[in-house]
Amino acid sequence: MCIRVYVPSHAGPAIVSQPEPKSPDIGFMDRHHFLLRRLHSLSGIVPVGVFVIMHLFTNAQMMWGQDETGESTFQHEVDFIHATPALLFVEIALWGAIAFHAGLGVLYMTGIVPNVMKYRNLDNWRYTLQRVTAWVALVFIFVHIATLRWRWSMFGWFTPFYARVDAETGWTHGGEAMALPLTAYALQYSWLVVVFYAVGVLSVVFHWANGLWTAAITWGVTISKGAQRRWGFMCAGLGVALTAFFLAAMVGALKYDLDSDMTERQQKALDKVVPTWRGDAPDSSNE
Amino acid sequence: MNASQSTTSSTKTPSTVRIKVKRQDRPDTDPYWQPFDVPFVANANIISCLQQIASKPVTADGRRVAPVAWDCNCLEEVCGACTMVINGVARQSCSTLLHELVSDGTGTTDEPIVLEPMSKFPVLRDLFVDRSRMFNNLKAIKGWVPIDGTTSLGSGPKEDQASQDMRYALSRCMTCGCCLEACPQFTFDNDFVGAQVIGQALYFNMHETGAELKDDRLEAMEAPGGIADCGNAQNCVKVCPKELPLTEAIASVGRQTTVHAIKSFFTGK
Ligand code: SF4
Ligand code: SF4
Ligand code: FES
Numbered sequence: 434m435c436i437r438v439y440v441p442s443h444a445g446p447a448i449v450s451q452p453e454p455k456s457p458d459i460g461f462m463d464r465h466h467f468l469l470r471r472l473h474s475l476s477g478i479v480p481v482g483v484f485v486i487m488h489l490f491t492n493a494q495m496m497w498g499q500d501e502t503g504e505s506t507f508q509h510e511v512d513f514i515h516a517t518p519a520l521l522f523v524e525i526a527l528w529g530a531i532a533f534h535a536g537l538g539v540l541y542m543t544g545i546v547p548n549v550m551k552y553r554n555l556d557n558w559r560y561t562l563q564r565v566t567a568w569v570a571l572v573f574i575f576v577h578i579a580t581l582r583w584r585w586s587m588f589g590w591f592t593p594f595y596a597r598v599d600a601e602t603g604w605t606h607g608g609e610a611m612a613l614p615l616t617a618y619a620l621q622y623s624w625l626v627v628v629f630y631a632v633g634v635l636s637v638v639f640h641w642a643n644g645l646w647t648a649a650i651t652w653g654v655t656i657s658k659g660a661q662r663r664w665g666f667m668c669a670g671l672g673v674a675l676t677a678f679f680l681a682a683m684v685g686a687l688k689y690d691l692d693s694d695m696t697e698r699q700q701k702a703l704d705k706v707v708p709t710w711r712g713d714a715p716d717s718s719n720e
Numbered sequence: 721m722n723a724s725q726s727t728t729s730s731t732k733t734p735s736t737v738r739i740k741v742k743r744q745d746r747p748d749t750d751p752y753w754q755p756f757d758v759p760f761v762a763n764a765n766i767i768s769c770l771q772q773i774a775s776k777p778v779t780a781d782g783r784r785v786a787p788v789a790w791d792c793n794c795l796e797e798v799c800g801a802c803t804m805v806i807n808g809v810a811r812q813s814c815s816t817l818l819h820e821l822v823s824d825g826t827g828t829t830d831e832p833i834v835l836e837p838m839s840k841f842p843v844l845r846d847l848f849v850d851r852s853r854m855f856n857n858l859k860a861i862k863g864w865v866p867i868d869g870t871t872s873l874g875s876g877p878k879e880d881q882a883s884q885d886m887r888y889a890l891s892r893c894m895t896c897g898c899c900l901e902a903c904p905q906f907t908f909d910n911d912f913v914g915a916q917v918i919g920q921a922l923y924f925n926m927h928e929t930g931a932e933l934k935d936d937r938l939e940a941m942e943a944p945g946g947i948a949d950c951g952n953a954q955n956c957v958k959v960c961p962k963e964l965p966l967t968e969a970i971a972s973v974g975r976q977t978t979v980h981a982i983k984s985f986f987t988g989k
Binding site: 462463466467468470471544545546548549551552554556557558559561563647650651652653654656657658661682690 | 808809818886902904905907910942943944946947948951952953954955958959965967968970972973974975976977978979981
């Protein structure tokens with residue numbers, strides 16, 4: 434049953450009636466309005482949010498560097514993930530969830546009137562930032578997946594990610610441990626990349642932590658002010674932890690010296706997948 | 721009233737106050753601005769300034785104009801009719817005192833006081849808006865207790881103190897629209913219902929007899945424009961002049977709709 438909540442007035446003292454409300458899409462979207470809104474909320478938590486925790490935790494291992502054979506804890510975790518059965522389907526489900534969350538999110542943002550300049554308070558800033566970071570995160574996640582995972586070359590920035598590469602044949606399903614050097618190479622390409630990642634990841638972290646906080650209200654988990662405040666501390670704690678993971682990953686990737694830290698075989702493997710790395714990396718490419 | 725003048729003795733008290741009014745002659749004409757100067761009287765409220773203008777409708781530049789129209793009724797912040805946007809913030813013009821605005825921080829100020837009609841409701845004339853949308857939403861959620869009938873229903877059920885306290889707080893809503901004016905999700909022409917009616921849905925759902933219509937209310941709350949469109953900016957609770965626990969009401973109705981939706985998924989038609 435669909436009860437339209439708002440009925441324009443044709444009775445009473447009204448001289449002019451409120452314009453007919455605009456719904457994003459009469460039909461399917463309206464009939465399943467509540468369900469879609471709740472699925473939108475849920476998809477941000479599981480699988481997208483939970484994946485972000487795992488992803489940032491894995492990346493934080495880059496801080497520990499690599500041993501003399503090129504192996505590292507980071508590599509170990511990447512190998513573990515790559516050994517997941519039917520990984521491609523897991524990935525497609527994840528991309529689908531991100532697209533679903535982003536698509537509905539963009540639709541739900543149409544027409545809203547942020548007013549933080551008039552009603553200046555912390556909660557209203559949170560509300561506004563949640564929507565700003567949504568856009569930043571959308572662009573960031575797209576570029577991130579397109580360059581590293583789909584191995585697109587964007588603006589001459591070619592930074593494909595492979596877990597392992599064979600030093601002799603360039604075969605990308607085994608061989609040298611390349612997770613750390615390839616990530617380091619991507620980030621050290623230019624300081625702009627570092628800024629892009631910092632802004633992008635921090636936006637994702639804020640959007641996730643704040644989204645978790647508001648989801649608890651939306652679903653009716655935290656009702657009292659005290660409950661909302663206590664849950665707020667927990668979400669803030671999650672945000673701080675994820676920021677720390679990100680910083681650890683950043684330090685790990687930036688302190689990795691491509692010229693001296695790679696083994697000879699890693700260098701040869703890198704030659705196979707990114708032949709231009711010596712000329713391009715690092716810093717000389719800022720122009 | 722000379723005594724009242726001394727309350728702001730350390731700062732210069734202006735003898736007149738400039739008031740900028742956003743005017744609109746008819747619902748379908750364009751708005752325009754007009755400045756008025758009114759004598760400063762400490763403890764005067766905005767309504768008395770509007771009465772001053774009505775008694776002598778001459779603009780600050782000396783033009784005689786039609787008096788400014790506004791809505792009001794109780795003059796003691798219980799009816800909600802006089803709500804307008806005063807210096808950018810929605811509040812009641814009967815309970816907004818002049819000296820609060822002119823002695824704000826800097827003592828006296830040369831900044832005019834700016835009066836606008838609420839932006840989320842159709843303007844009938846000047847500061848007078850049509851708030852029917854809120855009343856229609858109350859109808860849509862069946863904001864009443866169903867006791868009509870031909871036989872006596874006997875005495876009502878007992879209510880515990882905690883629920884009474886909460887319901888008393890919710891009962892204070894005066895349908896003023898401040899919470900909607902401040903809500904970034906509630907716009908002039910979308911179908912979001914906003915915090916006002918969500919609060920009232922909880923109010924009637926918590927009533928033992930009113931709860932008979934709970935499912936209908938929750939279905940209305942799950943419809944397009946219902947509770948799921950709240951974005952948790954929590955502006956509503958901060959601007960509500962009657963201090964309704966709106967965010968707690970939104971979370972409670974959020975829980976009721978979650979439970980209701982899951983139940984009807986498994987047991988509904
Ligand atoms: S919490 Fe925010 S979005 Fe929800 S009704 Fe209140 S002001 Fe509007
Ligand atoms: S909830 Fe508060 S702000 Fe909203 S209409 Fe009622 S009294 Fe006004
Ligand atoms: S006149 Fe009733 S609230 Fe101001």
